[in-house]
Amino acid sequence: MKDYARNKKAFFDYEILDKYEAGLKLKGYETKAVKKNLVSLQGAFAVIKNGEAFITNMKIAPYQEPNIPGSYDETRARKLLLHKKEIEELYEKSQQKGLTLVPLRLYNRNGLIKAEVAIVRGKRKHDKRETIKKREDDRNIRRTLKN
Numbered sequence: 001m002k003d004y005a006r007n008k009k010a011f012f013d014y015e016i017l018d019k020y021e022a023g024l025k026l027k028g029y030e031t032k033a034v035k036k037n038l039v040s041l042q043g044a045f046a047v048i049k050n051g052e053a054f055i056t057n058m059k060i061a062p063y064q065e066p067n068i069p070g071s072y073d074e075t076r077a078r079k080l081l082l083h084k085k086e087i088e089e090l091y092e093k094s095q096q097k098g099l100t101l102v103p104l105r106l107y108n109r110n111g112l113i114k115a116e117v118a119i120v121r122g123k124r125k126h127d128k129r130e131t132i133k134k135r136e137d138d139r140n141i142r143r144t145l146k147n
Helices: 008-013 028-035 084-094 125-146
Strands: 003-006 014-024 045-049 052-056 078-081 099-109 112-122
Touching: 003 028, 008 014, 008 099, 008 112, 008 125, 014 084, 014 099, 028 112, 045 084, 052 084, 052 112, 084 099, 084 112
Parallel strands: none
Antiparallel strands: 003 099, 014 078, 014 112, 045 052, 045 099, 052 078, 099 112
């Protein structure tokens, strides 16, 4: 499985509670752009409207400028392909206070582009400091063992 994009900031800013795999409904030139790694998940989030799930703010740059329609919007909402039960679960969980849906990565699975979407809770400042401290401690331990 090849990763096309990762939302590294999500792992730092949020506590990940539950993960789901979803397909993406893309246009042909968007698919080519994703496969060329012209995609960014920074600032992207998922929303559920009228029983359908969408990723918004996911930026897909044009694959070939001259061949893209003039009305092309890089950050348009793109539909997530999920089962009805999964959408209902996600909707119920996302309605709870402090929980939101965030895409973690885009990847290839059997020739199809999939998105990993997670239910997350925002970390507080002291939680982020703990994460930084733990990372630095691990780095120092590896350095001392190496020398």
